[in-house]
Amino acid sequence: MIRHAARALPWPLLGGAVILLGILLRVVEQWPYTMWPLQGLAVGLLAGVAAFAFDEPAAAIVDTLPRSLAWRTAARSLGVLLLLAGWLLAVVGTKDAYFGHAADVAWQGLAATGAVVATATALRRRGRARPAGPLSTTIVATAAYVALARPFPRELPVFPYATIDTWQLSRGLWTAILAGGVTTLIVTLRD
Numbered sequence: 440m441i442r443h444a445a446r447a448l449p450w451p452l453l454g455g456a457v458i459l460l461g462i463l464l465r466v467v468e469q470w471p472y473t474m475w476p477l478q479g480l481a482v483g484l485l486a487g488v489a490a491f492a493f494d495e496p497a498a499a500i501v502d503t504l505p506r507s508l509a510w511r512t513a514a515r516s517l518g519v520l521l522l523l524a525g526w527l528l529a530v531v532g533t534k535d536a537y538f539g540h541a542a543d544v545a546w547q548g549l550a551a552t553g554a555v556v557a558t559a560t561a562l563r564r565r566g567r568a569r570p571a572g573p574l575s576t577t578i579v580a581t582a583a584y585v586a587l588a589r590p591f592p593r594e595l596p597v598f599p600y601a602t603i604d605t606w607q608l609s610r611g612l613w614t615a616i617l618a619g620g621v622t623t624l625i626v627t628l629r630d
Contacts, residue, residue, distance in 0.1 A: 440514045448518040449491050456488040457525030464529045468536035476586040478537075478544060479598035483582020485526050486551035487575035492518035493559035494569045509628045512560050519556060523549065540599070540606050543613075547598070550613040551578070554620035561627045 463481040467474050492515045526548045534541035555578060562570035584590070585597045592600070596609045 440510070441517065443511075443514045444517040447495070448515060449494070450518070452488065452491055453518050453521055456484065456522060457529075460485055460522075460526055461529040461532070464533045464536070468533035471536045471538070475600055476589075476598075479586025480579075480583050481529075482544075482547045482551050482598070483579045483586070485522060485548045486555040486582070487579040489519045489522055489552045489555050490559045490571035490575040490578070492516070492522075493556070493563055494571045495563065496568065508560065508564055512556075512563075512624075512628065516556065519552060523552060526552075543599075543606050543610055546610060547613050550617035550620070551582075553617045553624075557620035557622075557624035557627065561623055564627050 460481050463477045463484070467478050467481075493512070495511075527545055530537075530541055530545045530548070537544045555574065559570045559574060562574065589598075589600075593605075595612065596605050597612065599606050599609045
């Protein structure tokens with residue numbers, strides 16, 4: 440499994456994303472009141488890049504091998520674990536920037552990534568060799584729009600700000616997103 444992951448995953452992209460996530464969250468830490476939207480953008484970037492771990496350029500061959508989709512998903516998830524470790528380290532390293540809600544910010548990244556892993560796996564099951572292109576574009580664009588425009592901050596605080604928004608509602612939203620992702624993944628990986 441590790442040998443497969445070492446050859447199949449886009450390690451430079453994943454490593455570069457970890458560095459960029461650290462930079463984005465460091466900027467938020469330096470100027471939390473003006474640069475707060477970068478936190479939501481970082482969540483979108485994390486989830487969007489995670490989708491690239493599931494691209495399979497040799498899908499025509501790999502999909503015919505005796506390895507199951509669950510095995511291939513587990514092998515490719517090693518790259519996602521690197522991303523999540525980098526995310527958690529960056530959040531812990533900049534925890535003072537989140538107005539006492541570092542755990543919620545970490546949860547946003549974990550939940551978004553879990554949902555993307557489930558979606559990318561479902562697309563792979565349906566035969567899409569490279570699900571990351573449209574999936575990551577949609578995720579990053581949506582996260583950027585929601586973080587920058589804040590179209591519904593009171594009704595649906597996706598990326599709450601400071602102490603003025605409802606963090607508890609946001610936590611419930613992200614928990615529901617992760618639950619939906621886990622359910623999708625379980626259904627997708629059934630033989």
